[in-house]
Amino acid sequence: MSDDEKNPAREVITDYAQAHFRYFRTADGTVYAQKNGHPVARPMRSQGTTGSHRQELMVGLFRDGRGVFNGTAMKEALDLIEALALTEGVQPVHIRVAPGFDGATWLDLGRSDGQSVRIHPTGWDVRVPDPQEVCWRRTQLTGELPLPVKDTDGKGIDLLMRLCNFANAETECLAIAWLIGCLGPAVPVPAPFLTGPQGAGKSTGGRMLVRIIEGMTGDLRRAPKDEENLITAVAAGWVTALDNLSHMTPELSDAMCCIVTGAENVKRALFTDGDVFRVGYRRPLLLTGIDVGVIRPDLAERLLPLRLERPRVRRTEAELWSDFAEVLPVILGSLLDLTVQVRAAGADIPTDLRMADFAHLCAQLDAATGLGALAAYRASLDDLNDDVIEGDLLAQTVLKHAAGIDQGTEQRMTSAEWLHCLTGLYTGEDFRPLPKGWPTTGKVLSDRLKRLQPTLAARGILIDWGRTNTSRYIEIARAGAAPPPHEQEAAF
Structure with missing residues (x-):
């Protein structure tokens, strides 16, 4: 084909594409194509199994009688369209949950x-969003949800609790709070850790919670071997659920902390020497397992333990999931009703908890329903602090030493002096061997104490760092007597 014959083909494709699609770019420079009037956008360069824009364009040209074009003409047209799109405005794309106009x-x-649910403090409804307001990005992990049922009068929440094996009412209200948090794109939520004896239905319960948000194709997966694969899985969906955890490496623990509260990675772009692209992520995370061993303090502040118990009556998988699929529209409708009530409820923000947004959500849930979610959340964090201390011999030794300090007083020593003091206290008169991982230098001790600082503070042990004219020091003190629990609650 001559060059004169190629030019009209490029022009036909370009004119058709600009007439039937809207092209824009995201903050990281990725160009997306969005069919006019439809909220779903596809990356220009995508070749995924969910379909590429190139395929979408070829089908449209064929069905509208414009013809079938060869690869060269299509490539040249798309290159031009992509270049033009880079001069357009920036708009974000979202997976599953997105902020809209007017709150x-x-x-x-x-x-x-393209039908979606619009959730507002005044109510919710199902409609196709304006493409200028919301652009959805879908991947192979984006499952279909049923149309939710209106005016359920809370029936769906009761149905969900009957299907799950939660151990008590406190666990149930924390699970509800987490589901409501998953519907908020700006609220970091702690990661539920479904635990309990063997046969308690942890994996089944985890699947149910995930499928309320991700549809019946949502499922649990094994923990990836490295952080890069974990980030890839997280970026492709909204809720990431990791099943049957039995061990948690420091690297995986740190990655989970970043996923819960948000972080960003910078990677080199493929086939380039200096170009980079940014990968930002903050997603709801769910974990299941009987025991993951020692929990690091920073992750403990981001976990939400949900305990399950063994069911008295067993059911077949086919029967259970058939019933769940049947009631899912009612469950989703009840969850949306409750979300509207919670967002409209006024409540003070607890300022003493790490996950303040989730604590505020629990307070709003209490104001709307009186469930006691905030007290249950505080109790769960207290239990996690106990788990951290039980798994950390250094924390136990600090507590043992602090028991001999008068309340309201403090002791100051250099990090090396503290290391000598705590090591001697641990080894005792029989000089028992030091455990693996015990600090070997004052600097290592100082770093470990910084990680343990929030956990020990919850037990009334205050740690601070300072310096004199000659040296740096670490100060350990016992706080004064705490007020009674009812007075602490009244402060919030």
Whole structure:
């Protein structure tokens, strides 16, 4: 084909594409194509199994009688369209949950017609969002949700609790608070850790919670071997659920902390020497397992333990999931009703908890329903502090030493002096051997104490760092007597 024959083909494709699609770029420079009037956008360069824009364009040209074009003409047209799109405005794309106008948020139902749920403090409804307000990005992990049922009068929440094996009412209200948090794109939520004896239905319960948000195709997966694969899995969906954890490396623990509260990675772009692209992520995370061993203090502040118990009556998988699929529209409708009530409820923000946004959500849930979610959340964090201390011999030794300090007084020593003091206290008169991982230098001790500082503070042991004209010091003190629990609650 001559060059004169190629030019009209490029022009036909370009004119058709600009007439039927809207092209824009995201903050990281990725160009997306969005069919006019439809909220779903596809990356220009995507070749994924969910379909590429190139395929979408070829089908449109063929069905509208414009012809079938060869690869060269299509490539040249798309290169031009992509270059033009880089001069357009920036708009974000979202997976599953997105912020909207006037304080509303959106939930993508994953439907081909683009229908989504708009959630507002005044109510919720199902509609196709304006493409200028919300652009959905879908991947192979984006499952379809059923149309939620209106005016359920809370029936769906009761149905969900009957299907799950939560140990008590406190665990149930924390699970509800987490589900509501998953519908908020700006609220970091702690990662539920479903635990309990063997046969308690931890994996089944985890799947149910995930499928309320991700649809019936949502599932649990094994923990990736490295952080890069974990980030890839997280970026492709909204809720990431890791099943049957039995051990947690420091690297995996740190990665989970970043996923819960948000972080960003910078990577080199493929086939380039100096170009980079940014990968930002903050996603709801869910974990299941009987025991993961020692929990690091920073991760403990981001976990939400949900204990399950063994069911008295066993059911077949087919029967259980058939019943769940049948009631899922009612469960989703009840969750949306409750979300509207919670967002409209006023409550003070607890300022003493790390996950302040989730603590505020629990307080709003209490104001709307009286469930006692905030007290249950505080109790769960207290239990996690106990788990951290039980798994850390240094924390136990500091507590043992602090027991001999008068309340309201402090002791100051250099890090090397503290290391000598605590080591001697641990080894005792029989000089028992030091455990693996015991600090070997004052600097290592200081770093370990910084990690343990919030956990020990919850037990009334205050640690601070300072310096004199000649040296640096670490100060350990016992706080004064804490007020009674009812007075602490009244402060909030």
